[in-house]
Amino acid sequence: MTAAVLTRVRRLPRLRPGRLGATVAGTVLAVAVLACLLAPVLWPLDQSAIDLSQTRLAPSAAHPAGTDDLGRDVLLRSIYGLRVSLLVGVFAALVAAVIGGAVGALAGTLGGWVDRILMRLVDTIAAMPHLLLGIFIVAMLRPSLGAVVLSVGLTHWLSTARIVRSELLSLRHRPFIDAAVSGGAGRMRVLTRHLLPHVLPRLALATTLMIPHAVWHETALSFLGLGLPPHLASLGNMINDGRGSLLAGAWWASLTPGLVLIVVTLALAALTAHWRDHLDPRVRAELQL
Amino acid sequence: MTTTDPLLAVAGLTVRFRLPDAVVHAVTDLHLDIRPGELVAVVGESGCGKSVLAHALLGLLPRNATVTGRALLRTDSAGSRSGSAGSRGGSALARGGDGAAPVDLLACPPRQLARQVRGRVVGLVPQSPATSLTPVRTGRRLLVETLRAHGHTGADAPVAADRLAVDVGLDPADLDRYPHELSGGMAQRLATALALAPDPPLLLADEPTTGLDRPLVDHTLDLLRRRCDAGAAVLLITHDLAAAQRVADTVAVMYASRIVEHAPTEALFEAPGHPYSAALLDALPQRAFRPVPGHPPMLTDLPAGCAFAARCDRATPACRVQPAFTGIRAGQVACHHPLERAELCAEVPA
Amino acid sequence: MTGRALAACQVSASYGSQRVLDRVDLHIAAGETVGLSGPSGSGKSTLARLLALLHRPDSGHVSLDGAAVTGTRHQVPVAMRTRVAILFQSPRAATDPRLTLAEIIAEPLRATGTPAEQARERTAELADTVGLTTDLLTRRPHAVSDGQLQRACLARALVHRPAYLLCDEATAMLDASTQAHVAAVIGEYQRRHSAGVLVISHDAALLARWADRVVDLS
Numbered sequence: 001m002t003a004a005v006l007t008r009v010r011r012l013p014r015l016r017p018g019r020l021g022a023t024v025a026g027t028v029l030a031v032a033v034l035a036c037l038l039a040p041v042l043w044p045l046d047q048s049a050i051d052l053s054q055t056r057l058a059p060s061a062a063h064p065a066g067t068d069d070l071g072r073d074v075l076l077r078s079i080y081g082l083r084v085s086l087l088v089g090v091f092a093a094l095v096a097a098v099i100g101g102a103v104g105a106l107a108g109t110l111g112g113w114v115d116r117i118l119m120r121l122v123d124t125i126a127a128m129p130h131l132l133l134g135i136f137i138v139a140m141l142r143p144s145l146g147a148v149v150l151s152v153g154l155t156h157w158l159s160t161a162r163i164v165r166s167e168l169l170s171l172r173h174r175p176f177i178d179a180a181v182s183g184g185a186g187r188m189r190v191l192t193r194h195l196l197p198h199v200l201p202r203l204a205l206a207t208t209l210m211i212p213h214a215v216w217h218e219t220a221l222s223f224l225g226l227g228l229p230p231h232l233a234s235l236g237n238m239i240n241d242g243r244g245s246l247l248a249g250a251w252w253a254s255l256t257p258g259l260v261l262i263v264v265t266l267a268l269a270a271l272t273a274h275w276r277d278h279l280d281p282r283v284r285a286e287l288q289l
Numbered sequence: 290m291t292t293t294d295p296l297l298a299v300a301g302l303t304v305r306f307r308l309p310d311a312v313v314h315a316v317t318d319l320h321l322d323i324r325p326g327e328l329v330a331v332v333g334e335s336g337c338g339k340s341v342l343a344h345a346l347l348g349l350l351p352r353n354a355t356v357t358g359r360a361l362l363r364t365d366s367a368g369s370r371s372g373s374a375g376s377r378g379g380s381a382l383a384r385g386g387d388g389a390a391p392v393d394l395l396a397c398p399p400r401q402l403a404r405q406v407r408g409r410v411v412g413l414v415p416q417s418p419a420t421s422l423t424p425v426r427t428g429r430r431l432l433v434e435t436l437r438a439h440g441h442t443g444a445d446a447p448v449a450a451d452r453l454a455v456d457v458g459l460d461p462a463d464l465d466r467y468p469h470e471l472s473g474g475m476a477q478r479l480a481t482a483l484a485l486a487p488d489p490p491l492l493l494a495d496e497p498t499t500g501l502d503r504p505l506v507d508h509t510l511d512l513l514r515r516r517c518d519a520g521a522a523v524l525l526i527t528h529d530l531a532a533a534q535r536v537a538d539t540v541a542v543m544y545a546s547r548i549v550e551h552a553p554t555e556a557l558f559e560a561p562g563h564p565y566s567a568a569l570l571d572a573l574p575q576r577a578f579r580p581v582p583g584h585p586p587m588l589t590d591l592p593a594g595c596a597f598a599a600r601c602d603r604a605t606p607a608c609r610v611q612p613a614f615t616g617i618r619a620g621q622v623a624c625h626h627p628l629e630r631a632e633l634c635a636e637v638p639a
Numbered sequence: 640m641t642g643r644a645l646a647a648c649q650v651s652a653s654y655g656s657q658r659v660l661d662r663v664d665l666h667i668a669a670g671e672t673v674g675l676s677g678p679s680g681s682g683k684s685t686l687a688r689l690l691a692l693l694h695r696p697d698s699g700h701v702s703l704d705g706a707a708v709t710g711t712r713h714q715v716p717v718a719m720r721t722r723v724a725i726l727f728q729s730p731r732a733a734t735d736p737r738l739t740l741a742e743i744i745a746e747p748l749r750a751t752g753t754p755a756e757q758a759r760e761r762t763a764e765l766a767d768t769v770g771l772t773t774d775l776l777t778r779r780p781h782a783v784s785d786g787q788l789q790r791a792c793l794a795r796a797l798v799h800r801p802a803y804l805l806c807d808e809a810t811a812m813l814d815a816s817t818q819a820h821v822a823a824v825i826g827e828y829q830r831r832h833s834a835g836v837l838v839i840s841h842d843a844a845l846l847a848r849w850a851d852r853v854v855d856l857s
């Protein structure tokens with residue numbers, strides 16, 4: 001009962017140093033997502049429109065982040081770029097979660113030679129540079145949103161697979177699984193009722209942590225010209241396009257999408273880390289003592 | 290038993306936990322004295338609040354706990370205790386220059402508790418040694434580090450480490466292993482050695498024998514007894530009545546957050562004064578092997594008056610009033626209708 | 640070997656290179672309580688897991704009511720697996736922290752296809768048998784004591800009316816009163832169903848009191 005009381009007590013919310021950071025991160029993210037959602041309604045953008053009379057204008061009231069070498073508003077395009085990046089990030093992370101979750105679940109529950117083969121496969125893919133592999137995948141397909149999602153998803157499922165597998169392996173030999181087997185539960189029942197529910201929060205966490213990775217990967221592909229078609233706003237495209245303006249003194253053209261990328265992905269990572277601290281009782285216990 | 294002043298004097302200790310929908314009465318008006326050279330055991334059913342007592346004394350309660358009362362720890366005592374740890378001069382606190390002022394463990398600021406009290410003056414023999422040992426250091430490094438932090442010189446510490454290992458029943462060669470290479474029993478002995486290393490005048494052992502097999506249980510208990518005979522005061526918290534019987538000088542029986550009886554071990558086991566003590570003893574396999582009838586009350590919902598009345602065959606309407614138990618001497622019973630021995634033992638000298 | 644019994648016949652088991660059981664025989668007849676003692680590391684728990692059909696012996700076999708069991712865990716038919724129940728030392732490790740006590744007790748029934756309503760009735764009946772009050776059934780493991788949780792584990796172990804119950808240090812973490820109560824509940828079940836019981840413990844007094852005979856594994 002004492003132990004029980006203490007555990008119950010630990011579930012109460014309390015102010016921790018991480019709390020402020022999480023609030024800031026949450027606000028930043030909320031603003032960014034809101035801007036992405038509302039942008040098409042509030043500030044429609046013709047992606048292919050250019051205005052050569054307004055090239056490389058410095059930041060002003062009309063253009064808070066200036067314009068680029070084709071006279072396009074940098075802030076607005078950054079918001080549209082973020083839309084694309086987040087979209088790709090979320091979908092790619094989901095692709096990674098599905099592949100990684102399936103591979104990890106197979107390896108973790110079947111064990112034996114299935115486990116050995118799948119894990120060697122994971123090691124082999126992990127040995128290749130992500131970006132190179134991503135480029136290879138995109139190069140085989142036509143540049144499009146779907147190709148980028150696939151490229152990122154197919155290269156980012158490895159850690160998810162490892163997490164799911166190790167989690168399952170450590171659960172598999174716990175006495176409560178023995179008790180379930182002894183009580184007559186079949187393989188599917190053990191997997192769906194006793195194993196997966198414990199793994200799912202972990203999987204969700206891994207997937208969320210994957211989003212910033214995926215966003216950076218997409219940016220890198222676009223920067224290299226392998227992402228979206230050049231006229232579409234994407235953070236990577238914009239940073240790349242801005243290089244010319246940078247030499248002409250228009251620093252804002254690259255800086256703005258770069259800053260948006262860094263601030264949003266950091267906020268995402270911080271929020272996920274905060275969530276993890278709350279989710280994982282082991283981490284929580286360490287924080288207590 | 291000694292006639293010296295208590296090393297630790299707990300008076301009126303009360304601990305409450307605030308939960309969103311209830312208040313947990315974990316410890317209520319608890320009085321307990323422990324003298325140097327005395328081993329006091331606190332026993333009771335699971336959920337009676339005995340572990341919270343240990344946590345409260347160590348200042349390790351969660352933040353929604355309210356603690357009232359005093360737990361005065363004499364700080365000059367260890368200096369007067371000599372010869373127990375070889376060639377060491379003075380205790381940690383005496384060296385710290387605190388003089389003779391007693392420390393109130395319940396009012397002590399957390400920093401002082403962490404730096405000057407826990408480990409140094411109050412040693413803890415933990416419940417689950419496997420998780421309380423740093424996995425990346427060998428036993429020897431853990432032990433030598435602890436010894437150095439508590440006044441041993443660089444040259445002296447390794448020798449002392451070996452001596453301590455032998456003391457707790459560990460082969461010194463096993464000190465070179467990492468915690469995960471040790472069996473449960475070996476890890477328990479290492480954890481005990483670490484708790485003993487600073488030679489604390491007060492040892493707190495919270496269920497130190499859970500999960501150990503009989504020889505190891507006996508070994509750990511005997512170790513505590515030897516420490517006690519060398520002048521330390523030991524508070525043993527356990528659900529294992531046989532363990533308490535083996536080594537304790539006095540046993541305090543806790544029920545529903547209160548101590549209901551505190552008596553010399555022999556007297557308690559021969560002729561318990563409180564009906565609850567008697568019922569608990571009857572549950573032992575050596576005796577009737579009969580469970581205490583009924584269920585213990587929830588600590589969030591304690592009845593008025595004697596909390597045992599509902600399970601007690603001696604209960605009368607008088608039991609609706611909480612029986613007094615304000616004395617702090619061994620030999621007292623908090624019961625309106627105590628069994629025979631109570632009168633007899635009211636005289637037991639403290 | 641005749642009659643109804645759970646038996647280990649010349650079983651050996653090892654973890655890695657370390658052999659923990661070497662050609663051990665153990666026989667638990669229906670209605671009998673066998674005590675098993677021995678120092679830690681002598682393979683008591685491994686023997687219990689073998690008998691519970693959760694672990695495959697390196698050599699030798701386990702026989703259940705005269706039939707040798709082949710395979711382990713899921714390979715054993717459900718009807719056979721549920722004839723043997725096991726109670727572990729730590730009820731915390733043996734329960735899923737996400738489930739309520741009622742769900743924990745009913746799980747073996749639900750897993751074998753018993754309708755929810757019927758499972759609920761049986762759960763209430765068993766909770767009463769082991770001494771759990773109704774308000775505890777809606778709680779999760781973290782909100783109950785070790786003693787209460789072990790009672791729930793006992794209820795779960797009895798849910799299929801097993802012919803054999805293996806208690807692996809099942810009362811070592813419990814106070815004297817809860818231990819005596821758990822032993823009494825098991826004793827009563829045993830009388831009613833003529834079940835075979837294995838009690839593993841390092842407490843000689845407990846074995847002397849509880850078991851019909853004691854086997855020392857050393």
